Amino acid sequence: MERRLVGLLGTTAKHVLNAFLRAIRAVVVTGIIVAVIVAAVTEGIGAYLTHSFPPTGATHLAAAALAIAFGYAAAITVAIEEMLRALIKTIELVVEESEKLAVAAVKEAEVVAGAAAHEAGVLGHAAVGDAESLGRGAAGLVGGIVGGIAHGASNVEHGVASALPSHHNADGN
Numbered sequence: 001m002e003r004r005l006v007g008l009l010g011t012t013a014k015h016v017l018n019a020f021l022r023a024i025r026a027v028v029v030t031g032i033i034v035a036v037i038v039a040a041v042t043e044g045i046g047a048y049l050t051h052s053f054p055p056t057g058a059t060h061l062a063a064a065a066l067a068i069a070f071g072y073a074a075a076i077t078v079a080i081e082e083m084l085r086a087l088i089k090t091i092e093l094v095v096e097e098s099e100k101l102a103v104a105a106v107k108e109a110e111v112v113a114g115a116a117a118h119e120a121g122v123l124g125h126a127a128v129g130d131a132e133s134l135g136r137g138a139a140g141l142v143g144g145i146v147g148g149i150a151h152g153a154s155n156v157e158h159g160v161a162s163a164l165p166s167h168h169n170a171d172g173n
Contacts, residue, residue: 035071
């Protein structure tokens with residue numbers, strides 16, 4: 001179980017680091033590409049509007065400012081997207097590994113429950129055997145008591161009957 005958790009942490013860390021490197025590359029490449037495109041378009045529009053091929057210094061300044069702003073905005077957008085993508089991938093990985101751990105835990109619990117049920121059956125069978133032997137002993141004891149009471153009652157009845165006058169008259173004594 002612990003080995004799987006350590007493996008999960010290692011795999012998750014690997015995915016996060018790979019996502020971080022991919023995000024850095026994507027941020028740099030996107031920022032540079034957008035900055036170059038915006039600067040070129042701004043220079044082209046500046047040259048067209050001023051009717052001078054080497055654009056003026058103000059056009060260069062505007063192109064640089066727009067290139068930095070748009071490049072930064074695109075880079076940050078890509079960075080947020082990559083962070084969210086890495087977070088979602090990490091969550092999916094954790095859920096997948098958690099499901100595997102849950103299945104393994106259920107199987108282990110079933111094995112333990114089966115062993116406990118078997119042990120309970122063995123103990124129950126032994127308890128029934130003990131109860132049967134105690135029951136036979138108790139039945140013998142109760143039978144002996146009941147037999148003794150019945151024999152004693154018979155003796156008492158015979159003694160009472162012999163003491164009664166009607167009993168003597170019937171016998172002729």
